[in-house]
Every structure is written in C-alpha cells, then in structure tokens.
Amino acid sequence: MCGIVGLFAKHPQVSEQLGSHIAGMLAQMGERGPDSAGVAIYSDEGDGQKLCFRCQSAQHAEQLMALLSKQLSEVQTRRVARHVVCQTNNPESVLALITTAAPDATLMSSGERMVIFKEAQHPSDFIQDHGFSAMSGSHALGHTRMATESAVTTAGSHPFSTGPDLCLVHNGSLSNHNRLRRLLQRRGVNIQTENDSEVAAGYLSYRMQQGDTLTQALEASLEDLDGFYTFAVGSRDGFAVLRDPIACKPAVLAETEHWVAMASEFRALEQLPGIEHANVWEPEPARVYSWDKNGAVQ
Amino acid sequence: MTSFDLTDGVRSLNQHLQQPHDAATQITAVNAKGKHAVAVGATQLHNITIDGNVGYYCGGMNQHAHIHVKGHAGPGLAENIMSGSVRVTGNAAQYCAASGHGGSVVIEGNASARCGVSMKGVDIVVRGDVGHMSAFMGQSGTLVVCGNAGDALGDSIYEARLYVRGTVKSLGADCVEKDMRAEHKEQLRALLQGAGIDDLAVDEFRRYGSARQLYHFDVDNASAY
Numbered sequence: 001m002c003g004i005v006g007l008f009a010k011h012p013q014v015s016e017q018l019g020s021h022i023a024g025m026l027a028q029m030g031e032r033g034p035d036s037a038g039v040a041i042y043s044d045e046g047d048g049q050k051l052c053f054r055c056q057s058a059q060h061a062e063q064l065m066a067l068l069s070k071q072l073s074e075v076q077t078r079r080v081a082r083h084v085v086c087q088t089n090n091p092e093s094v095l096a097l098i099t100t101a102a103p104d105a106t107l108m109s110s111g112e113r114m115v116i117f118k119e120a121q122h123p124s125d126f127i128q129d130h131g132f133s134a135m136s137g138s139h140a141l142g143h144t145r146m147a148t149e150s151a152v153t154t155a156g157s158h159p160f161s162t163g164p165d166l167c168l169v170h171n172g173s174l175s176n177h178n179r180l181r182r183l184l185q186r187r188g189v190n191i192q193t194e195n196d197s198e199v200a201a202g203y204l205s206y207r208m209q210q211g212d213t214l215t216q217a218l219e220a221s222l223e224d225l226d227g228f229y230t231f232a233v234g235s236r237d238g239f240a241v242l243r244d245p246i247a248c249k250p251a252v253l254a255e256t257e258h259w260v261a262m263a264s265e266f267r268a269l270e271q272l273p274g275i276e277h278a279n280v281w282e283p284e285p286a287r288v289y290s291w292d293k294n295g296a297v298q
Numbered sequence: 299m300t301s302f303d304l305t306d307g308v309r310s311l312n313q314h315l316q317q318p319h320d321a322a323t324q325i326t327a328v329n330a331k332g333k334h335a336v337a338v339g340a341t342q343l344h345n346i347t348i349d350g351n352v353g354y355y356c357g358g359m360n361q362h363a364h365i366h367v368k369g370h371a372g373p374g375l376a377e378n379i380m381s382g383s384v385r386v387t388g389n390a391a392q393y394c395a396a397s398g399h400g401g402s403v404v405i406e407g408n409a410s411a412r413c414g415v416s417m418k419g420v421d422i423v424v425r426g427d428v429g430h431m432s433a434f435m436g437q438s439g440t441l442v443v444c445g446n447a448g449d450a451l452g453d454s455i456y457e458a459r460l461y462v463r464g465t466v467k468s469l470g471a472d473c474v475e476k477d478m479r480a481e482h483k484e485q486l487r488a489l490l491q492g493a494g495i496d497d498l499a500v501d502e503f504r505r506y507g508s509a510r511q512l513y514h515f516d517v518d519n520a521s522a523y
Contacts, residue, residue, distance in 0.1 A: 250373055252372070266370065280351065
C-alpha cells in the first residue's frame with residue numbers, strides 16, 4: 001500500500017514549523033505503511049553542502065562526530081537518532097575520511113539543501129526518535145512503507161536519492177524495473193538495491209543529467225516506466241507529483257496561499273493550518289504537477 | 299436531533315444507522331477529519347449531515363438514508379449504494395458510486411476517475427467534471443455530467459444513460475453519442491431538478507450510450523477458436 005506526504009511552504013510561518021507539520025502528516029499514514037518510514041527535508045540554512053550519514057547505532061554516530069571534529073574541524077555536525085548531518089564546504093574530504101575510517105556509515109543524502117532520514121521502523125517510533133518538530137525548511141517529503149518489491153531494510157526504504165538534492169517517494173509497484181535497472185547501470189547510474197522505486201529515482205536522475213528538467217524527466221517516465229505509481233519528487237527548489245495514466249494509486253493535493261501539500265489520503269492533510277479553506281482535489285492521471293518558490297510550474 | 303462526534307471513531311454512528319426505528323431522524327456528525335467509512339451500511343431512513351471532509355468509502359452500501367457531506371469525499375464514495383441519497387458539497391475522489399444499484403448521488407464539485415464504474419441503476423449528477431473511465435461497464439442508471447468528461451467515457455458500457463453538457467475527451471469502446479429524444483430530456487430535467495440544479499437547460503446536454511456491438515459474439519472471430 002504505502003503512504004506518501006509532501007509539503008511545500010509558501011509562508012515563513014509554515015517554513016518554521018515544517019518539521020512538525022510533515023511529522024504530523026506522516027503519523028497519519030502509519031496504517032498505510034507500518035514497515036518503514038522516511039523523510040527528506042530541504043532547508044537553505046548553513047553554507048556549503050549537506051551530507052547525511054546513517055550509522056549502526058546512536059553510539060556509532062557519536063563516534064563518527066568525534067572523528068570528524070578531530071580530523072576535519074571545519075565540518076559542522078549534528079546527530080539525529082542514528083544519522084549524522086554534516087555541513088561542509090569540502091564534501092570530498094568528508095567522504096574520503098568516512099570511506100576509510102568509518103565504512104559502516106552509509107551516505108543517505110547529499111546536496112545543498114536536502115537531508116534524508118529513514119529507518120526500517122514503525123512511523124510513530126521513527127517520528128519520536130528523530131525530533132522533527134525542531135526542524136524548519138522550505139519543503140519536505142515523507143513516506144511510510146508497506147513493502148512489496150524488496151526486503152524490509154533501511155536501504156529499501158524511501159525517500160530514494162540517487163543524486164544531489166533529488167529524491168523520490170513512491171506508492172505503487174513497477175513491473176519493468178529489472179530491465180531498466182540493468183540499462184541504467186550500464187550507463188553508469190549507481191543503483192544499490194533490488195527495489196523498484198530506486199530504479200525510478202535513478203531513471204529521473206539520469207534523465208536530468210542528460211539535460212531534462214524535472215518536469216521533462218517525469219513526462220518521459222510515462223513512456224519508460226511500466227507499472228502503477230504515484231510519485232512525489234523533491235528537488236532543490238520544489239517538488240512535483242505524478243500519477244501513472246491509469247491512476248489507481250490514491251493522491252490528494254491541497255493548496256492555500258501559505259502552502260501546497262500532497263498526500264495519499266486526506267486525513268494526512270487534515271491538521272494543516274487553514275485546511276478548512278484549502279482548495280482540495282485529486283490530481284489527474286499522467287499530468288505533472290510541480291511547485292517551486294515562484295509558484296506552480298506549468 | 300442526534301449528534302455524533304467522530305473523533306474517537308465511526309462505529310457508534312454506523313451502528314446507530316442500522317438500528318430499526320419508527321420515524322426518520324436527524325443526525326449530525328462532526329470531526330470527520332478524513333476518516334474512512336463514515337456513515338456506511340445504513341439500513342434505515344435517516345437524514346444525516348456530516349460536517350467536514352471524509353476519507354474512503356463514505357456512505358457505502360447505503361439503504362434509505364439521505365447523507366449530506368459538507369466537504370470533500372475520498373475514494374469510493376457511496377460504493378454499492380442501494381437506495382436513498384448521498385450528496386457532497388465539494389469534490390469526490392475516484393470511483394464514486396461504483397457499482398451503485400439505486401438511489402442518487404450528487405457531487406456539487408468535480409468527481410475524478412472511474413465515476414460510476416459498473417453502475418447498476420444509481421442516478422449520479424456531477425455539477426463539475428468527471429475523470430477518465432467514468433461509467434466503465436455501466437449496466438443501468440444515469441450519469442449526468444454538467445461539466446466535461448475525461449478519457450474513455452462509458453467504456454464497454456451496457457445500458458446506462460450518460461448525459462454530458464461539456465466536452466468528452468474521448469469515448470470508450472462501444473460508447474457512442476445518441477439522439478436526445480423527448481423522453482431523455484424529460485428524464486434529464488427530472489434528474490437536474492432532483493439535484494437542485496435550476497440554471498442549466500436540458501438542450502445543452504448530449505446523450506451517450508451503448509452501441510451494443512460488444513453484446514454478441516462476432517462471427518468474424520470464429521477462426522480464433
């Protein structure tokens with residue numbers, strides 16, 4: 001089944017409370033995906049690049065932070081449960097250090113703005129452990145997983161990122177992902193799991209590396225991805241939503257002058273401020289909806 | 299007037315809707331907040347007003363009751379409705395009134411994909427647009443669309459009648475436009491009136507239905523067996 005949520009702030013007050021809003025939305029989707037949960041949150045605070053690593057335990061995360069402060073003093077770090085978020089102007093040296101000195105730490109995300117947290121745990125536990133209410137940002141996506149296509153592991157959880165500041169959450173199931181995975185891997189795309197959604201994320205990254213805009217890449221996916229899906233895709237400046245042409249998987253969009261939100265079900269949107277006056281509708285099949293700081297992108 | 303607060307669940311409301319009673323009652327339900335299965339399985343005559351948006355399957359299997367949702371409705375509104383009525387002031391998500399046997403469903407906003415799929419006698423009036431594959435395999439009943447219809451309207455339709463005022467993006471297999479005769483105008487007039495729509499003329503609508511070409515075995519295909 002799976003549940004997906006997304007929120008894009010158009011007002012500073014919503015930005016300030018982005019973390020608590022997305023956590024509240026995610027909590028409502030626990031029944032749709034009790035196996036794992038994940039959140040990608042975008043913010044422009046701090047200089048340079050954000051790298052997020054997931055460690056084997058909170059203790060390992062503390063050790064990783066101590067290592068970084070000793071070896072690379074310019075790197076700012078903070079721990080969120082088992083994750084360590086690094087803010088740096090020199091990401092290559094951070095990656096080089098961690099690859100050799102802490103190979104158990106997994107890179108979850110990289111980019112100027114995006115940080116991804118995910119765990120194979122129940123969404124309510126995930127929310128409690130990660131302290132989202134203290135986080136702010138411009139936009140965020142979240143996912144609760146009911147696994148169908150690959151194992152219940154953190155690596156198989158959403159959001160999937162295969163490029164800087166780009167991530168994807170998916171509700172549905174792709175049927176041609178094995179063939180497409182081999183094709184993308186031959187072209188140099190790094191895909192790490194057997195998961196179908198990661199292939200979709202890799203496909204979008206590949207198209208955008210070839211020069212497509214996010215909207216063009218999503219439109220191309222209508223031809224190349226076989227299966228059923230509702231996608232929400234986060235990029236540096238905004239997010240986009242696409243449903244397959246048959247559109248069996250649910251999705252609801254809502255917009256006020258202060259925010260744009262999407263979710264698998266309305267109940268995830270119900271606690272957003274001003275929802276009683278929001279425009280609420282079901283997105284049309286095979287149509288790309290996207291928003292960035294300039295508003296809706298047609 | 300009986301009032302239900304749905305904050306702690308929908309069961310007490312739904313149980314109440316199945317208790318025999320002597321006369322029609324007025325019921326209000328508050329704090330629906332996108333909950334699933336609100337006012338499902340009514341077997342008695344009640345007038346039910348639901349304040350706020352509802353999730354999946356509101357008004358499912360309805361018999362006799364009149365349900366008024368003041369808000370938007372999630373997927374599967376009034377699924378398998380048998381009689382009575384369901385009215386929504388906002389939009390309805392996919393497959394509303396699916397497999398409905400009777401009664402009426404009125405959507406004041408838009409209804410999305412598969413509105414009236416496999417309809418078996420229900421009367422549906424949508425003030426706005428309907429999405430793709432609406433009235434798919436419709437067997438009986440009517441679908442009135444005051445706005446536009448999406449792709450593949452009436453695909454594989456049997457005998458349902460479809461009235462569309464705006465454009466039809468495409469017609470599904472075996473669905474064709476048909477003449478609006480006096481009896482159809484009369485039927486449409488009554489449906490619009492029943493839905494409380496008095497600003498549209500029946501002459502603005504076109505009628506669609508089955509070409510009846512999928513009903514019978516085509517001898518041209520005999521060699522395939």
